[in-house]
Amino acid sequence: MLSKGKKKHLSELAEFVANEYCPEGVVQPESIAKSKGIQYSYGEYADDFDGMLEHSNGQFHIFINTDRLEHAYKPRARFTFAHELGHYFIDEHRNALQSGQAPAHSSFTNFASENVVEREADFFAACLLLPEERLRKDCFRRKFSFRLADEMAHKYQTSITATLLRFITIDLYPLMVVCSQDNKVKWQWNTQDFPYYNLKYKKEKVPEDTAAGEYFAEGIKYSETEIVFAADWFQVRDKQFDRQFYEHCVYSDARKTVISVLWED
Numbered sequence: 001m002l003s004k005g006k007k008k009h010l011s012e013l014a015e016f017v018a019n020e021y022c023p024e025g026v027v028q029p030e031s032i033a034k035s036k037g038i039q040y041s042y043g044e045y046a047d048d049f050d051g052m053l054e055h056s057n058g059q060f061h062i063f064i065n066t067d068r069l070e071h072a073y074k075p076r077a078r079f080t081f082a083h084e085l086g087h088y089f090i091d092e093h094r095n096a097l098q099s100g101q102a103p104a105h106s107s108f109t110n111f112a113s114e115n116v117v118e119r120e121a122d123f124f125a126a127c128l129l130l131p132e133e134r135l136r137k138d139c140f141r142r143k144f145s146f147r148l149a150d151e152m153a154h155k156y157q158t159s160i161t162a163t164l165l166r167f168i169t170i171d172l173y174p175l176m177v178v179c180s181q182d183n184k185v186k187w188q189w190n191t192q193d194f195p196y197y198n199l200k201y202k203k204e205k206v207p208e209d210t211a212a213g214e215y216f217a218e219g220i221k222y223s224e225t226e227i228v229f230a231a232d233w234f235q236v237r238d239k240q241f242d243r244q245f246y247e248h249c250v251y252s253d254a255r256k257t258v259i260s261v262l263w264e265d
């Protein structure tokens with residue numbers, strides 16, 4: 001994981017860039033690029049990369065691969081564009097590229113990269129597209145529900161995953177997000193104030209009595225928010241095994257992936 005200090009730095013940097021170049025409404029990566037004189041192009045580059053920032057003859061150029069990302073205005077393409085802007089705005093990334101220490105690298109944006117440079121750019125991108133002040137204002141005095149996260153994803157034209165990550169890093173509500181694939185837990189995020197941390201079977205297996213578990217066992221997909229109990233998801237030691245939680249799932253059949261959002265009433 002990125003250190004706390006690093007995250008703080010990246011989110012402050014992104015907030016500054018958002019306020020400086022797109023002070024209101026939805027952040028448009030293209031107009032930030034224009035303001036900084038960065039050229040960009042959308043092209044079909046097969047499966048080589050999602051995006052790339054290149055530096056040659058004193059000029060920066062962002063390439064966005066529409067083969068992998070559909071339309072330019074779709075959340076994934078916007079996110080990739082913002083990720084490439086991260087490589088530009090993060091001093092170490094830009095300096096390495098400018099001085100020729102690092103070659104133009106291919107980026108795959110998926111939040112789970114082993115590469116710290118990629119994780120930094122992903123984190124920057126989520127912060128840039130979902131600026132903290134704006135999000136806090138929008139959520140002020142509103143209770144958490146999946147609908148609220150979905151509403152913000154639509155408003156800011158970001159994926160539900162990026163939006164939930166942002167809810168967690170800003171710590172707007174006590175929340176946990178679990179991503180499962182092939183009946184195994186791929187990653188989990190939670191706020192400090194979420195009451196549980198240890199999943200029932202750690203990463204080995206998705207607990208069977210959860211909404212995500214039912215998808216892997218029986219292919220059941222819930223479109224509504226479900227009620228689950230603490231002992232369904234977590235290792236419970238405090239006799240509060242029947243503490244109630246909400247679980248809302250987002251399914252991807254193609255990737256055999258379920259994103260579970262967990263929160264308390």
Ligand SMILES: [Zn+2]
Nearest residue numbers: 106107118121
């Ligand atoms: Zn990258």
